[in-house]
Structure formats: structure tokens, C-alpha cells
Amino acid sequence: MKGFLLSFQSEFYKSRKTLGFWGAIILPLLITGLAFVSVYSKSTDLAxxxxxxxxxxxxxxxxxxMGSLLLPIxxxxxxxSVNSVEHKADTWKTLFSLPISRWAVYGAKYFxxxxxxxxxxxxxxxFNIAFGNLLSVVKPALKFNEYHMELQLIQVFYKLLLSALGILxxxxxxxxxxxxFLKPMGLGFVASVAGVILASNNWEYSYLFPYAHPMGALKSMLKQNQEPARSFxxxxxxxxxxxxxxVAVVVFIAGYFIVQKKSVK
Amino acid sequence: MVIQTNGLSFSFGNQQVVKSLSLQVPAGSIYGFLGPNGAGKTTTIKMLLNLLRTGEGSIHIFGQELEANRISILSQIGSLIEQPAIYHHLTGRENLMNRAMLLQVNENKVDEMLKLVQLTNAGGKKAGQYSLGMKQRLGIALALLNDPKLLILDEPTNGLDPNGIIEIRELMMKLVANGKTVFISSHLLAEIEKMATHVGIINNGELMFQGTIHDLQNISQPLIHIETDNTVDAANLLKRHNFTVTEIDQDQLFVPFNSKQQIGDINTLLIQNGFTVFGINKQRKDLERLFLDITTKSN
Known part of the structure; x- marks a missing residue:
């Protein structure tokens, strides 16, 4: 466990100056910021x-x-990004010759x-909750403050997180x-586009295809027996x-053994 | 023995790259692991670090079986394999800090290591901007960070200028004087000869020689090195007088050394026959020539 925590800490230390890390902050800030500007500028209609x-x-x-292409991508x-740090620096051999168990190194990277x-x-x-409330402050005509759906928002994003784990x-x-970069990215991109097409066309088996899950997750988020008028x-x-x-659990475990068998070049 | 392998073998697919290797690395030695490129040196080192699974045979380090005691053994080893593994987007100091974090080494040790490899002033610079020599020195600092008992270095002088090579050599000798063991691979034989106490020579995956540096020098027969104004005629003359000529080129020829008297006899013979002798002296085969002899014989 100690090896896992040390490796996890080291992953943060290595990535804290890379786009891989900052992307996790910039992406939501950018998209929610744009949503804020968009709603603000159309406040007369939306009021x-x-x-x-x-x-x-x-x-x-x-x-x-996020639910369409952005989350899979x-x-x-x-x-x-977490793996390319090691590929670029040729540090796999160093990581696996540390006095830390291989499971801890592999697991920490995945986590x-x-x-x-x-x-x-x-x-x-x-940011959705914060910017929504901020809109009602800067434009009182937008009555965001008169309804609360914090819980539902957290639940939807949590569902999206779970739906992306197979892809991860x-x-x-x-x-x-x-x-x-090209092989995993290219393959992933093609699979994501296929996933969006399958899920948006309501193919009955799209739930079996991991790259269709983020979109599928959004489509299946509302409970069917609800009346959407007042709450959901x-x-x-x-x-x-x-x-x-x-898929996430099986591939994660299988991945360890594949990596083990491959040895470190 | 700090490292002891028995019948160690490894294959990539059908190609056997290490064949029944039995290494014996004594404590406190600088063990020079010599061989041409592609001889199986890096593969052997990767097996010693448990990066590659051993095909056949066993590895014992510090008297313990490697696979079963992986973590406790690795905690006492520092290594540098091929080119140094350095994160280019981090500074030299951050690279060391990251490793110190993983090995739970005190932060003071980072500055100590930077000083040791003379990178204190460049510690705040991105490692990607380092010269090859600086990267190599940083790699050695990383390997030494946890004060390991055994240091395994794969071609550490690659890409270094003469000053850098001398610095590394001096550092290795200092480490051994402090009780550490150094296992160093190289194809630079003259370099190893200057610092190794023990030598293993590998070619095509097979260990061809193992012993102390003196054992190696002793099996090399000294030669008489002769320079004359006409080496071809001089060689023919010597052959006619029952001397064996082992090597000849435009400027020099070599005859196996037996005694000092023999040098005098040859000198007299050449002068009496009208040759001008520019030089005649006893020479020990250098490691390079010896290495070539051993590896050629195996083919």
C-alpha cells in the first residue's frame, strides 16, 4: 500500500507541469465558462x-x-498522457526496477x-453549480436560484465518470x-465515433460497446417512470x-498480466 | 559473492541471446562486464534487475534468490541502464526529488548528489536542455541516491568526453573504496582496464573469460615490438633464424617474448644484416588485442 501511495504521489509530481494534468482543470473551466457566456448573452430570451x-x-x-465525443476523447x-511520460523519458525500466511491487507501480498509474x-x-x-448560481447574481432575471438540482448534476457527472471507465x-x-501517439489515439477516436453513432441510433446492443457508454449514459439517465414536468x-x-x-475491472487486471508477460524492453 | 548466477539463459523468440551464464561478482570489486555491441550485456543486466524474466538458471544477489526477494534486493541496488532515464520536462533537481520521494530518501541527499556529480548550478535547469554528459551524470546521481550497496551501470561512459570519463572512473573508484560493489558493462576495453578489479568477457551470449584483471593480463603472452626500416625483409630474416613472427605491418612487427637475451639476439641479428632498428622493446598485449583474440577464437 505504501508503494502504491508513493507511486501515486510521484505520478502527481511528474504530471503537475503537463497538459495531462492541467487539461483536467482547463477543460471544465473552458466549457462551463463558454456556457456561462452563452447563457448570459442570451439572457433576455432565456429569462x-x-x-x-x-x-x-x-x-x-x-x-x-462531454456525453458525445469530448469525454471519450x-x-x-x-x-x-500518464503513459507517454514514461515512454518519452524511457523510464519504464527504471520504474520497474524500483524496490516497489509491480502491482503498486501499475495500479498507481492507472488510478x-x-x-x-x-x-x-x-x-x-x-463549475456548473457555481456558474449557474453566479448567473442569477449577475442577471437576476435568470432565476437559477429558485430551483436546485445540485444532486442531480453530481449524479449525472458521476454516471458519466463510471461510463468512461471501460474506455479508460x-x-x-x-x-x-x-x-x-497515433495508434492508441487513432484507434480510440475511430471507436469513439462508432460509439456515438451506435448509441445515437439506439442500436439495441450498443450498451455492450464501451465507447458508446458515455452517450448511452446520458440517454439512460432519466428514470422512465418519472414525469419530467416538475422534477426528475x-x-x-x-x-x-x-x-x-x-470491462474496466477485467481489462485492468488482464493488462497487468499482459504487461508482466511482455517484460520491460 | 554479491552477484552469482548459475546457468543463466535468455531467448528472444527462437534467438538465444544469453547462454548458460555463470557470473561471480565478489564484494568490493569493480566488475567490468565486457563485450561487443549485441553480445547480451544489456539483456543480462535486465535479468539482474528482474526486468526480464530469467529463461533458465538462477540469480542470487547478496546471497538471496532474486525473484523471491525482489524488493529487498532492489532496495540495495542503484542502476543506470543504457541511456539515462530522465524526465525532460522536469529540472535535474526535480528528477532527483521525484526519485527521492519514491525511495523515501531525505531531501538533503538530493543536493548532496547534485554536488557529487557537479550539477549543483544546473540543478534548476530543465533536464531536456542538458548535454549528453550532464544527462549521464544525472543518471548516475539517480542511481546513487539511495546509497546502494551494489551499483549496476550499463555503458555509463557512452557519449562522455575524456574529462567526463575520467570523472566517472574516479567516482567509481571512490565508491569501491567506501565498500560498494560496482558492476559496469562496456565495450570500451581500455576504459575498463583502467578501473576494473575483475573482468567477465561475453560474446554472443557466452561468457568467454572470467577472473581478476591480473588473471586476464597473465594469460596474455608479452611480445617483442620491433620497428625497423624494412619490416618485411626483417621478418623474413627472423623467420629464417627460427623466430616466430606473430604480426607484421608497414612500421612494426611482433615476436613472442621469451627472455631479455632474446631481445639482444634479435637486435644484433638485425643490425648485422644491415637493418636500421628504430625501436625494440617488450610489450604486454593490451586488453583490446586480447579481447579480440578471445572473441575471434570463439567464432
Whole structure:
């Protein structure tokens, strides 16, 4: 456990000056910031909406962009960035000759990638809540303060996080095995586009395809038996989320043995 | 023995790159692991660090079996494999800080190491901007950070200028004087000859020689080195008088050394036959020539 914590700490130390880390902060800030500007500039039209409608309108800018292509692509990028640090510096051999168990080194790297994804989505939830409330302060005509959907927002972003874990495990393994940027990125991009197409066309088996999960997660987020007029409940644990979690666990464990067998070149 | 391997073998697919290697590295030695490029040196080192799984045979380090005692053994080893593994986006000092964090070494040690490898002034500079020599020195500082009992260095003088090579050599000798053991691989034989106490020579994955540096020098027969105005005719004359000529080129020829008297006899013979002798002296084969002899014989 100590080796894991030391390795995790070292991952942060190494990445704190890279785009891999700052991307997790800049991306939610940028998208939510744009949503803020967009809603602010259209405040006259939007003031007619009921408070709940305002929140939906505002948060769907982040959710829509993340749920379609942005989240899979960002996940691919995070998986690449934590591994490319070692590929570029040729440090795999050093990492695996440290007096730390291989599981701790591998696990810490994976969980650091997970942490970046978590940070990104947690900030999305936070910035959405903060900027929404800020809008009602700077434009009192926008009645964001008259409705509260903090819980639902946190739940949706949490669902998105879970739905991206399958992609994270697959891309983490690909980026670990391949040192170049194009192979894992290209493969991941093609798979993500296919995922969006499958999920948006409601293909019945799209829940089995990890790259379709973020979009599928958004489509399945509303509980079916709800009347959406006054409030809504979020259905987090849908079948696509379960498949995503299962793929994440299986590929994470299999990845360790693949890496072990491959030895360090 | 600090390192002891028995029948160590390794194959990449069908190609066997290390063949039944039995290394014996005594404590407090500088063990020069010599061989041409592609001889299997790096593969052996990676097995010693448990980076590659041993095909056949066993590895014992500090008297313990490597696989079963991986973490306790690795905590006493510092290593530098091929080119130094350095994060280019971090400064030299940050590279050391990162490693110190992983090895739970005190921060003071970082500055101490920077001083040791003379990078104190460049410590705040991005490692990506370092010259090859500076990177190599930083790599050595990283390897020494946890004060290891055994230092494994793979071609540490690669890319260094003569000053850098001398600095590394002096550093190695200082470390051994402090009770450490150094296992150093190289294809620069003259370099190893200047610092190694023990030598292992590997070619095509096979250990061809192992012993002290004196053992190695002793098996090399000294030669008489002769320079004359006409080496070809001089060689023919010597052959006619039952001397063996082992090597000849435009400027010099070599005859195996037996006694001092023999040098006098050759000198007299050449002068009496009208040759001008520019020089005649006893020479010990240098390691390079010896290495070539050993490796050529194996082919």
C-alpha cells in the first residue's frame, strides 16, 4: 500500500507541469465558462424559461458536449498522457526496477489516470453549480436560484465518470503497450465515433460497446417512470454503466498480466 | 559473492541471446562486464534487475534468490541502464526529488548528489536542455541516491568526453573504496582496464573469460615490438633464424617474448644484416588485442 501511495504521489509530481494534468482543470473551466457566456448573452430570451428549464438548458451545454465525443476523447488523452511520460523519458525500466511491487507501480498509474478523469468531471459538476448560481447574481432575471438540482448534476457527472471507465482501461492498456501517439489515439477516436453513432441510433446492443457508454449514459439517465414536468430523478446504475465497470475491472487486471508477460524492453 | 548466477539463459523468440551464464561478482570489486555491441550485456543486466524474466538458471544477489526477494534486493541496488532515464520536462533537481520521494530518501541527499556529480548550478535547469554528459551524470546521481550497496551501470561512459570519463572512473573508484560493489558493462576495453578489479568477457551470449584483471593480463603472452626500416625483409630474416613472427605491418612487427637475451639476439641479428632498428622493446598485449583474440577464437 505504501508503494502504491508513493507511486501515486510521484505520478502527481511528474504530471503537475503537463497538459495531462492541467487539461483536467482547463477543460471544465473552458466549457462551463463558454456556457456561462452563452447563457448570459442570451439572457433576455432565456429569462422566460422556468428555473428548472434554465438549469437544464445551461447544464446540457456541458453534458451534451462531454456525453458525445469530448469525454471519450478526453479519456483517451488522459490514458495516453500518464503513459507517454514514461515512454518519452524511457523510464519504464527504471520504474520497474524500483524496490516497489509491480502491482503498486501499475495500479498507481492507472488510478492516477482515474483521478484525473474524476477531477475533470467533479470540476464540471462544481463549475456548473457555481456558474449557474453566479448567473442569477449577475442577471437576476435568470432565476437559477429558485430551483436546485445540485444532486442531480453530481449524479449525472458521476454516471458519466463510471461510463468512461471501460474506455479508460482499454486505452490505458493500449497506451502502455504502444509508445507512439497515433495508434492508441487513432484507434480510440475511430471507436469513439462508432460509439456515438451506435448509441445515437439506439442500436439495441450498443450498451455492450464501451465507447458508446458515455452517450448511452446520458440517454439512460432519466428514470422512465418519472414525469419530467416538475422534477426528475437520475438513474445511475443502468446496464451500460455495469458493462463499463465490468470491462474496466477485467481489462485492468488482464493488462497487468499482459504487461508482466511482455517484460520491460 | 554479491552477484552469482548459475546457468543463466535468455531467448528472444527462437534467438538465444544469453547462454548458460555463470557470473561471480565478489564484494568490493569493480566488475567490468565486457563485450561487443549485441553480445547480451544489456539483456543480462535486465535479468539482474528482474526486468526480464530469467529463461533458465538462477540469480542470487547478496546471497538471496532474486525473484523471491525482489524488493529487498532492489532496495540495495542503484542502476543506470543504457541511456539515462530522465524526465525532460522536469529540472535535474526535480528528477532527483521525484526519485527521492519514491525511495523515501531525505531531501538533503538530493543536493548532496547534485554536488557529487557537479550539477549543483544546473540543478534548476530543465533536464531536456542538458548535454549528453550532464544527462549521464544525472543518471548516475539517480542511481546513487539511495546509497546502494551494489551499483549496476550499463555503458555509463557512452557519449562522455575524456574529462567526463575520467570523472566517472574516479567516482567509481571512490565508491569501491567506501565498500560498494560496482558492476559496469562496456565495450570500451581500455576504459575498463583502467578501473576494473575483475573482468567477465561475453560474446554472443557466452561468457568467454572470467577472473581478476591480473588473471586476464597473465594469460596474455608479452611480445617483442620491433620497428625497423624494412619490416618485411626483417621478418623474413627472423623467420629464417627460427623466430616466430606473430604480426607484421608497414612500421612494426611482433615476436613472442621469451627472455631479455632474446631481445639482444634479435637486435644484433638485425643490425648485422644491415637493418636500421628504430625501436625494440617488450610489450604486454593490451586488453583490446586480447579481447579480440578471445572473441575471434570463439567464432
Amino acid at each position: 422566460k424559461l422556468p428555473p428548472m428549464g434554465l438549469w437544464v438548458q445551461f447544464s446540457m451545454i456541458s453534458l451534451g458536449s 478526453y479519456t483517451i488523452f488522459v490514458a495516453y 492516477y489516470a482515474f483521478f484525473l478523469l474524476f477531477l475533470c468531471l467533479a470540476l464540471f459538476a462544481l 482501461s482499454i486505452q490505458f492498456l493500449l497506451s502502455l503497450l504502444w509508445s507512439d 430523478e437520475i438513474d445511475i446504475y443502468t446496464k451500460d454503466v455495469y458493462v463499463s465497470l465490468a
